[in-house]
Every structure is written in structure tokens, then in C-alpha cells.
Amino acid sequence: MELILPQIDWAPFVPLAPVAIGGLTTLTAELFLPPGRKHLVAILSLIALAAAILLSINSWGPVLDPDRRMVRYGIHDSVVLDRFSLFFYLVLGLIGVLTILLSMGYLHNAAPDQGEYYSLVLFSVLGMMLMAAGGDLIVIFLGLETFSLALYTLAGFRKTELRSNESALKYLLLGAFASGFFLYGIALIYGATGTTILRQITAFLADGHPPEPLFLIGGGLLLVGFGFKIASVPFHMWAPDVYEGAPTSVTAFMIAGTKAAAFAAFLRVFLLALPALHMRWSAAIWVLAVLTMTVGNLVALVQSNIKRMFAYSSIAHAGYLLVALVAGGSSGIASILFYLVAYALMNLGAFAVIIAVQDGERERLLLTDYAGLGWQRPVLAACMAVFMFSLSGIPPTAGFMGKLYIFSAALAGDYPGLAVIGVLNSVISVYFYLRVIVIMYMSEAASPLPDRSRGQAPAVPASAAAVLAVLVSVLGTLHLGLFPARLLDLARQSVSVIAG
Amino acid sequence: MTATVPLNAYLILSAALFVIGVAGVLIRRNVLVIFMAIELMLNAVNLTFVAFARFLHSMDGQIIVLFVMAVAAAEVAIGLAIIIALHRNKESMNVDEINLLKG
Numbered sequence: 001m002e003l004i005l006p007q008i009d010w011a012p013f014v015p016l017a018p019v020a021i022g023g024l025t026t027l028t029a030e031l032f033l034p035p036g037r038k039h040l041v042a043i044l045s046l047i048a049l050a051a052a053i054l055l056s057i058n059s060w061g062p063v064l065d066p067d068r069r070m071v072r073y074g075i076h077d078s079v080v081l082d083r084f085s086l087f088f089y090l091v092l093g094l095i096g097v098l099t100i101l102l103s104m105g106y107l108h109n110a111a112p113d114q115g116e117y118y119s120l121v122l123f124s125v126l127g128m129m130l131m132a133a134g135g136d137l138i139v140i141f142l143g144l145e146t147f148s149l150a151l152y153t154l155a156g157f158r159k160t161e162l163r164s165n166e167s168a169l170k171y172l173l174l175g176a177f178a179s180g181f182f183l184y185g186i187a188l189i190y191g192a193t194g195t196t197i198l199r200q201i202t203a204f205l206a207d208g209h210p211p212e213p214l215f216l217i218g219g220g221l222l223l224v225g226f227g228f229k230i231a232s233v234p235f236h237m238w239a240p241d242v243y244e245g246a247p248t249s250v251t252a253f254m255i256a257g258t259k260a261a262a263f264a265a266f267l268r269v270f271l272l273a274l275p276a277l278h279m280r281w282s283a284a285i286w287v288l289a290v291l292t293m294t295v296g297n298l299v300a301l302v303q304s305n306i307k308r309m310f311a312y313s314s315i316a317h318a319g320y321l322l323v324a325l326v327a328g329g330s331s332g333i334a335s336i337l338f339y340l341v342a343y344a345l346m347n348l349g350a351f352a353v354i355i356a357v358q359d360g361e362r363e364r365l366l367l368t369d370y371a372g373l374g375w376q377r378p379v380l381a382a383c384m385a386v387f388m389f390s391l392s393g394i395p396p397t398a399g400f401m402g403k404l405y406i407f408s409a410a411l412a413g414d415y416p417g418l419a420v421i422g423v424l425n426s427v428i429s430v431y432f433y434l435r436v437i438v439i440m441y442m443s444e445a446a447s448p449l450p451d452r453s454r455g456q457a458p459a460v461p462a463s464a465a466a467v468l469a470v471l472v473s474v475l476g477t478l479h480l481g482l483f484p485a486r487l488l489d490l491a492r493q494s495v496s497v498i499a500g
Numbered sequence: 501m502t503a504t505v506p507l508n509a510y511l512i513l514s515a516a517l518f519v520i521g522v523a524g525v526l527i528r529r530n531v532l533v534i535f536m537a538i539e540l541m542l543n544a545v546n547l548t549f550v551a552f553a554r555f556l557h558s559m560d561g562q563i564i565v566l567f568v569m570a571v572a573a574a575e576v577a578i579g580l581a582i583i584i585a586l587h588r589n590k591e592s593m594n595v596d597e598i599n600l601l602k603g
Contacts, residue, residue: 138564145571149578156582165586166598172579173534173595177525179575180541183568184518187545190561191511191552241601 012074012081015056015089016129019096022048023122030115041115042104042465045122046097052129053093056086071497073135077197080135080268087337087494088132088264095256095344096125098469102352103249105463109361110158110247117157121253124150128257132264137186137196140265144182144229147261148175151254155246167245174228174238182225188218198272211277219274223284226269229262230318233291240299243311248363251307252351255314256344263321263340267333270325282326289326289418293319293425300432304367306354309432310347313391316429317343323422324406327413330495335405337491342390342398342480349473350387353380356466370436372445380467383474385437390477392433393426398480405488510551517544531586531593535579542572 025048026041033040060083071082099121107117127146134140152175156168190196192215193204205211211219224235231239243251270281296316303309317339324336357364357377364370374381390397403426410419480487517540524537546565553561583593592598 138567142567142571145574149574152578152582156585159585160589162586162589163600165582165589166600168582169531169586169598170601172575172582173525173531173538176535176538176575176579177522177541179571180518180521180538180545183542183545184548186564187548187552187561190549190564191556194556194558196560196564245601 006076008075009072010074011059011072012079012085012133015052015059015086016126016133018048018051018055019122019126019129022051023119023126026122027116027119030119033115035113038113038115039104041118042100045100045118048122049093049096049100049125053090053097056089056093060086073199076136077199078136078139079130079133081133082497083494084264084268084497085129085133087490088260089129091260091337091341091344092125092128092132092257094341095253095260095348096121098344098348098352098472099249099253099257101465101469101472102252102348102355104465106247106249106355106358106466108463109358114157117154120150120154123147124154124253124257128261131261132268134265134268135198137189137198137269140269141179141183141186143261144265145179147258148179151175151250151258154250154253155242157247157250163245164247167242170238171242171246174242178225178228178235181221181228185218185221185223185225188214188221190218192218198269201274202272205274216277216280219277219281220284222269223281226262226266227288230259230266230321231315232288232318232322233295233315236292236295236315239315240308240311243314244305244308248307248351248355248358248365251310252348255310255347255351259314259318259321260340260344263336267325267336271328271333278328282328285322285326286415286418289319289322290421291319292316292322293422297425297428297432300429303432305365306367306370306436307365309367310350313429313432314347316425317391319425320403320406320422323410323415323418326418327406327409327415329409329413330492331405332409332413333495334488334491335402335409337494338405338480338484338488339402341487342402342477345473345476345480346387346390346397346399349470349477350384350391352466352469352473353384353387356380356463356470358463367436367439370439371443372440374441376445380470381440383470384440386474386477388433388436390481392430394430396478396481398477398484401481401484405484507551507555510547514544514547514551517541517547529594529596531583531595531598534595535576535583539572539576542568 022045026044029044030041071080073080100118124147127143130146131140131143134143152168152172155171156164158164186196192212193201195201227235293316296312296319300309300312300316303312321336321339324332357373357380390399393399393403407419407422521537521541521544525534528534528537546568549561549565
């Protein structure tokens with residue numbers, strides 16, 4: 001009997017390799033580093049992510065020469081290398097780098113000498129990349145679980161703190177619950193089409209097989225699973241609790257990273273594999289988009305804890321992204337990609353500010369803690385103001401350009417109602433974003449925090465890395481606001497492979 | 501050749517198990533029982549995969565089940581670790597009493 005070895009194209013795995021190797025290396029290196037030198041682990045993980053980013057940039061041109069093939073498939077069509085995957089590799093690499101930078105200062109106070117934190121971040125970036133590149137529903141599921149398992153652990157990283165425990169438990173229970181639905185959806189689609197590979201599902205449907213009920217139910221269950229992961233209403237209940245209780249640096253990572261990865265897979269599954277069903281789903285997603293935007297923004301209005309406010313704001317932003325998903329078309333999807341980059345920069349930037357202004361052990365988590373910050377830490381407060389302008393969609397910031405593209409895609413796709421509701425929601429959101437700025441600049445500090453100007457040593461030297469993250473994000477936010485064309489062009493190139 | 505059980509029987513059984521799992525997650529208040537209910541949901545899905553694999557004569561479904569079992573095992577390991585960490589700080593297994601975060 002002859003053993004047939006499958007032909008494997010390793011190219012799709014090349015940009016993933018440094019992240020996987022980096023995760024294992026940091027985990028091992030952490031064992032041998034003496035306490036107090038654990039920040040070397042962070043530097044090692046930054047190198048791994050930088051390598052992944054460079055390899056992705058490197059693959060963009062030569063591997064995917066437009067004259068030759070645009071797409072390459074790894075092991076049995078299960079992992080896809082196209083510009084869409086590469087775009088998300090780059091975005092997720094950037095999110096990983098910023099997360100590690102803003103974690104360094106935070107961890108110094110919260111959990112010193114626990115270098116395994118960085119390995120968990122790398123593993124979860126790996127899972128997110130795999131999910132974005134998955135060409136098989138099972139690979140998407142495995143990517144989802146890889147990053148979710150790492151995130152459950154990260155959410156509970158402050159072991160002695162009850163809030164962190166509770167956040168991890170809630171995330172785990174609801175995440176696993178959602179995974180069950182997701183997996184059941186995959187099983188039903190497998191039953192209806194005989195395969196879980198997206199390309200073959202597309203071919204099966206294009207072959208003239210009408211979508212049978214089994215298939216439609218499977219698609220609906222997948223939608224529920226994705227709805228949980230992107231925290232869209234009515235599957236959003238976990239998000240505020242989890243985001244509030246998790247360590248602040250992890251909250252930032254979850255807000256930016258899970259959304260990017262889940263949307264990447266969402267787009268690939270619903271637009272690549274199930275384009276025939278776009279009309280059927282778009283009605284359901286229309287409703288989800290409106291609910292998600294409205295509930296997210298209205299509840300964010302009354303929050304007094306800044307992490308909770310960001311949780312509801314992230315729900316609202318998922319709604320804007322769903323608007324673009326309904327609009328569809330290459331401009332709609334390109335606007336999602338653009339918005340995800342802008343969204344990652346402004347959220348990670350804002351969280352880097354929250355971490356950079358913490359006072360030793362004490363974090364400033366209530367909105368009232370920000371009173372007078374504009375005069376105590378003028379540069380960081382100014383950066384926070386930029387992020388708030390960007391989140392509420394005021395020019396000249398990345399958030400404004402992103403919303404502009406999304407709502408114009410909705411108009412072009414003939415969904416004027418959605419565009420109007422979206423713009424109204426943006427107006428509501430201005431209230432709670434600008435409130436942060438008002439508090440920072442226009443109210444006196446109620447209980448004066450230890451004043452640094454009186455010659456006291458700065459409490460957190462390690463927050464230099466967080467300040468670096470703030471600067472990168474603020475420059476990125478302004479750059480995308482002023483010169484969006486380059487990134488939009490990249491986004492358009494990326495979606496050309498899946499949306500013609 | 502023995503008489504075969506029709507595909508529908510498997511599908512109905514696994515759907516019933518899945519629904520029992522969902523109901524368990526929604527109704528029961530003990531963290532460990534909720535956890536078991538989630539495992540029941542995953543195993544219901546496994547049954548669906550195996551049944552389809554048998555009737556479609558494809559191996560994919562059977563292999564997927566191995567992946568799912570590995571994922572479920574990892575989930576249990578992490579879940580129990582989190583529950584123990586929580587139990588050290590708060591002597592309760594009832595989700596209604598784990599309510600520090602709300603609003």
C-alpha cells in the first residue's frame with residue numbers, strides 16, 4: 001500500500017510562524033529569567049510580532065503577484081493566503097505590538113514578574129490570525145478557540161482580585177456557550193453540504209443546489225456565534241462585565257483584537273462562502289446593526305466607570321461595522337477594514353492613556369478621576385482628547401474618515417435608512433465622548449492626586465512604554481484622518497479577492 | 501446486516517441534547533453544573549458530526565470530533581482553574597452571588 005503524502009504549500013503559514021515560535025520561546029525563556037528581568041520577555045514578544053509584520057509585508061508583493069495567483073491555499077484549502085489575510089495579519093500584528101507596549105507599564109504594577117502574560121498575548125494573536133486566514137470552518141473555529149482560551153486566562157490574570165476572577169468566569173461561560181452555537185452551526189452546514197471547506201461550500205451552492213433548511217439553520221447559528229464574539233445586541237450582555245473586570249491592558253486588547261478577528265472571519269464566511277444568501281441575511285443583520293448601535297450608545301450615556309463606558313462604546317462601534325456589512329459591495333467591505341484599523345488605534349490609544357495616567361497602584365477608572373487631568377498631565381490629556389474626537393467621529397481624525405466611508409457605502413448600497421440611523425447614533429455618542437474632555441479640562445480635581453510638579457518622583461517609570469503606545473496611536477489616528485487614501489487603497493486591494 | 505438507525509433519529513437526539521444543554525446553562529445557578537451543561541452542548545454537536553460523517557461516508561466529521569474534544573478538554577482545564585481561583589477569593593458556587601460587576 002502506498003502512502004500518499006499531501007501537497008502542502010507552506011506559504012500561508014510563514015507570517016504565522018514567528019508568532020507561534022515567539023509564544024513558545026517566551027514561555028520557555030520566562031522560566032529561566034530571574035525576577036525583575038521579566039521585561040525581556042516583553043521585548044522578545046515585540047521582536048516576534050515585528051517579524052510577523054515584516055513577513056506579511058514581504059508576502060504582499062512577490063507571493064501574491066497580481067499577474068499570477070492572488071490566492072494561495074495551505075493544507076487542503078484550510079488556510080488561505082490572500083491580501084485579505086495579510087491585511088488582517090498586519091492589523092493584528094499592530095494590535096499585538098500596541099498591547100504589549102501598553103501592558104508593560106501596567107503589569108509592572110498589577111502583576112510583576114509574570115512573564116507568561118506575554119506568551120498568552122502572542123498565542124491569542126496567533127489564534128486571531130488563524131481565524132482571519134481560515135478557509136475551513138473548522139480552522140476558523142480552532143482559531144476562535146485558541147484566542148478565546150488565551151483571553152479567558154488573561155481576563156483572570158489578577159488572580160487575587162475578585163473582579164478579575166468574575167470577569168474571567170463570565171467570559172468563559174458565555175464564550176463557551178457561544179462556541180457551542182457556532183459549532184452546531186458548522187455541524188449543520190457540514191450535514192447539508194458534505195464539507196466544511198468554504199471554497200467547496202461556495203462551489204456546492206453555485207452548482208444549483210438550493211439552500212435547504214438545514215443549511216439555513218446552520219447559517220443562523222453561525223450568525224449567533226459571530227454575534228456573541230463581536231458583542232452585537234442582543235448577544236452583548238457579557239461584554240460590559242468582562243471588559244470592566246479584566247485587567248485594563250487586557251480589556252484594551254480584547255476590545256481591539258477580538259473585533260478585528262471576528263469580523264475578518266465573519267466577512268470571509270458570509271461574503272465568500274454564502275454570497276447567495278446575502279439578501280436573506282442582510283435583513284437580519286440590518287436589525288442587529290440598528291439595535292447594536294442604538295443600545296450601545298444609549299447605555300454608554302449613563303456610565304460612570306470609564307472601562308464600562310468603553311465597553312458600551314465598543315458595542316456601538318460593532319453596530320457601525322454591521323452597517324457596512326449590510327451595505328456590502330467592495331466599498332462597504334473596504335470601509336470595514338479601514339474602520340477596524342482606525343478603531344484599533346483609537347481604542348488602544350485611549351486605553352494606553354488610562355494606563356499611563358494611573359497613580360502607582362491606583363487606577364483612574366471613574367470618570368470623576370479624570371477631573372483636572374488636562375492641567376496635571378497636559379500632553380496625555382490632549383492625546384485622550386484626540387482619541388475622544390476620533391471615537392465620536394469628528395474631523396480631522398481616523399474615526400471621522402472611517403464613519404464617512406461606512407455611511408457613504410450604506411448610501412451607495414441603497415440603505416439610506418441605516419445611514420440616517422447611524423449618523424443620529426454618532427450624534428448621541430458625541431455626548432459621552434466629549435464629556436470625558438469636559439471633565440478633563442473644565443472641572444477641578446476633587447481630591448487632588450499626588451502632584452508631580454512638586455518634585456515627587458514619578459510613580460510609574462515603566463509607563464514610558466505606554467506613553468510610546470499613546471504617541472504611536474495618536475500619530476496614526478491623525479495620519480489616517482488627514483491622509484486616508486493610502487490605507488483605503490490597501491483595503492480595496494485586500495477585498496478585491498473576496499468581493500470582486 | 502443489522503437494521504440501521506435512520507439519520508433523523510440521530511439528529512433529533514442530538515438536537516434534544518443540545519437544547520437540554522442550553523436550558524441547563526440558562527436555568528441552573530451552580531457554576532459547575534452550568535459548565536457541565538456546556539459540555540453537553542459540545543457533545544451533542546459531536547454526535548451530529550459523527551452521524552453526518554457516517555451517512556455522508558466522509559471522514560471529515562469524525563476528525564472534527566477529535567478537534568472538538570481537544571478544545572473541550574482545554575476549556576475544562578482553564579474553566580476549572582478559573583473556578584478554583586474564584587473559590588479561593590469567594591466561597592460561593594452560585595452565579596447569582598457572583599455579581600460584583602453590573603450596571
